[in-house]
Amino acid sequence: MSEMLLELRGISASYGAIQAVSKVSLQVPRGGIVALLGSNGAGKSSTLNTISHLVDPTHGEVIFDGKAIHRLPSDDIVQLGLVQVPEGREVFKDMSVTENLELGAYLRRNRREMAEDFDKVYAMFPRLKERRDQRASTLSGGEQQMLAIGRALMSRPRMIMFDEPSMGLSPLLVEQIFESIQRLNREQGLTILLVEQDVRLALTVASHAYILENGEISLEGPSSQLINDPAVRKAYLGV
Incomplete structure (x- = not known):
């Protein structure tokens, strides 16, 4: 069994004539948290969307648990245990909390396992239980992020990819969401690939990180090393 649960091998992807990602290679070990960092437009979301096959790769391979998945339909990828919590939460706003989780x-x-997972989601996010009959459009931004994470958990994943989970949230809610992500990793053993614009926060949570610039990996290494790298400190940490 490979130590790496997810591997990208020279992945490229484009939107029409626009090259979004170019020859990106990265690895995410089983049970690890890896961050994918970079400025707006660097190709972070495009990388996740290519892994989930929401975007067709033009070159390279995506390997999940030793199996090539870059030609599989997105629902097959979910069934294998790899799910994505999208940027901007993307909950179904006209549906209730319960319906979103379903x-x-x-x-x-x-059905018995699904009932168990409802209980687990509500234990992790008690506010969702209080609002289970409410339409998702009536939830706060933080509650919608909790719902998006809960919806991902209902598929019983082995790995979750988070796309900008802190976006638009207050510092207190960001702290709560990141505590939840760490708990999922620590207590449930979920492997995490984290796309996040708050580079300092991401580097404190992840053990390893990759930095994207213009769709290409420009730097990678242990988070403890990158957080002290002069180029990273100047470009992303305001030092």
């Missing part, structure tokens, strides 16, 4: 489990058939 959609996360749409590929599953075991």
